[in-house]
Amino acid sequence: ADRRILTGEKIVVEIGNLKIGTNHPPVYIAGPCSVESKEQIMETALTLKEIGVDILRGGVFKPRTSPYAFQGLGVEGLEYLKEAGEAAGLPIVTELMDEGHMDIVAEYADIIQIGSRNMFNYSLLKTIGSLNKPILLKRGMCATIEEWIMAAEYIAVHGNKNIILCERGIRGYDNYTRNTLDLAAVPIMKKETGLPIIVDPSHGTGIRELVEPMSKAALACGADGLMIEVHPNPPCALSDGHQSLTFEEYRQLRRNK
Numbered sequence: 612a613d614r615r616i617l618t619g620e621k622i623v624v625e626i627g628n629l630k631i632g633t634n635h636p637p638v639y640i641a642g643p644c645s646v647e648s649k650e651q652i653m654e655t656a657l658t659l660k661e662i663g664v665d666i667l668r669g670g671v672f673k674p675r676t677s678p679y680a681f682q683g684l685g686v687e688g689l690e691y692l693k694e695a696g697e698a699a700g701l702p703i704v705t706e707l708m709d710e711g712h713m714d715i716v717a718e719y720a721d722i723i724q725i726g727s728r729n730m731f732n733y734s735l736l737k738t739i740g741s742l743n744k745p746i747l748l749k750r751g752m753c754a755t756i757e758e759w760i761m762a763a764e765y766i767a768v769h770g771n772k773n774i775i776l777c778e779r780g781i782r783g784y785d786n787y788t789r790n791t792l793d794l795a796a797v798p799i800m801k802k803e804t805g806l807p808i809i810v811d812p813s814h815g816t817g818i819r820e821l822v823e824p825m826s827k828a829a830l831a832c833g834a835d836g837l838m839i840e841v842h843p844n845p846p847c848a849l850s851d852g853h854q855s856l857t858f859e860e861y862r863q864l865r866r867n868k
């Protein structure tokens with residue numbers, strides 16, 4: 612447990628011309644929780660590009676709490692996401708849920724997201740460690756700092772140090788918010804691992820009105836970027852509508868940064 616590849620020496624992750632990490636401007640990752648249709652993701656990509664965004668997000672393999680909830684469009688969604696990213700000139704990030712989809716996700720996505728539920732999936736972490744592809748490693752919702760560091764080590768020790776950490780809130784006793792956003796983790800993880808770290812205030816709070824204030828707080832404590840859920844029509848979203856910003860709210864957030 613004492614051996615570490617990630618020593619705290621600063622690592623900058625590059626996606627094309629974009630650089631994520633210490634001494635680089637914060638990156639903005641935005642998009643819907645789920646890719647829902649070709650039109651939805653295309654409209655979102657083009658609008659976000661016009662407002663200002665660096666990377667387009669969209670889930671196609673969705674880790675839903677209920678098996679009866681929308682599970683994502685799968686490979687079809689991956690194609691829509693890719694087309695939208697290309698049309699807007701934006702790199703894309705999407706979640707990989709299982710090893711069986713690794714090759715196709717790696718082929719389409721510029722960054723592979725490992726979700727909160729899979730941070731403890733050591734077999735998946737080992738497998739993606741052998742990829743030459745940036746990884747967005749979200750914090751497990753019940754993961755300690757030490758466990759999160761070790762999850763990153765699993766990826767790094769297999770050869771891949773292109774890791775971006777993402778604080779997305781942890782489970783506490785208070786369910787007023789969906790999760791408790793642990794912003795103290797931001798300077799801690801930067802110091803301990805040297806990796807870039809971004810904050811996801813959407814899942815971190817679960818409440819649309821809290822996304823902007825917690826975005827400001829995240830940048831104030833040194834986050835290297837933000838990941839924000841934005842939807843063309845949040846009340847009709849197939850997942851996470853209550854925490855998704857409208858385009859206008861996202862525009863406001865960018866203006867007030």
Ligand code: PEP
Pocket residue numbers: 644670674706725726727728749779814
């Ligand atoms: C997501 O970003 O779409 C997501 C499912 O987040 P998390 O894994 O943090 O719950």
Ligand code: MN
Pocket residue numbers: 644645814840850851
């Ligand atoms: Mn979501």
